[in-house]
Amino acid sequence: MSMSKIALSFLFFLRTVRFVPKVEGLMMKLMRHFPAFSKHVVVVDVFDNVQMKLNLDDLVQQHLFAHGQYEPEATAMWKYLLASSKVVVDIGANVGYYSLLTAKYGAAEIKIWSFEPMTHIYNRAKENIELNSCAKIHLIKLAV
Secondary structure, eight states: OOHHHHHHHHHHHHHHTTTSTTHHHHHHHHHHHOHHHHSOEEEEEEETTEEEEEETTSHHHHHHHHHSSSSHHHHHHHHHHHTTOSEEEEETOTTSHHHHHHHHHSOTTOEEEEEOOOHHHHHHHHHHHHHTTOTTEEEEOOOO
């Protein structure tokens, strides 16, 4: 077994015990400083059966892998604001985290317009939207 596969297996093990104090920090350090840990693209459940394909050499995607969310305070505020929202515009959608969060927790009739101008990031957001069959997310490759 290659060192890269061993490293990835170890990261998935750590992810299962990530709620133990300091384990999340250890995962982040390993992914940031050792290429064997960060040169992977993985598909994981991020939150409530929402799956995302993540590239572990990207800081935002490392956070999603290690913590199951990104920006916890902003995520909590986002979920709160969804209760009264009929239309959501996600400018700079990145890999689709907030758009998928909106699709999961927003009202059934909510309309989601997501904008991401960078081709490789747009493609990853598109993969994540398709992975979760989110037809109500309208992803547009455009800078706003």
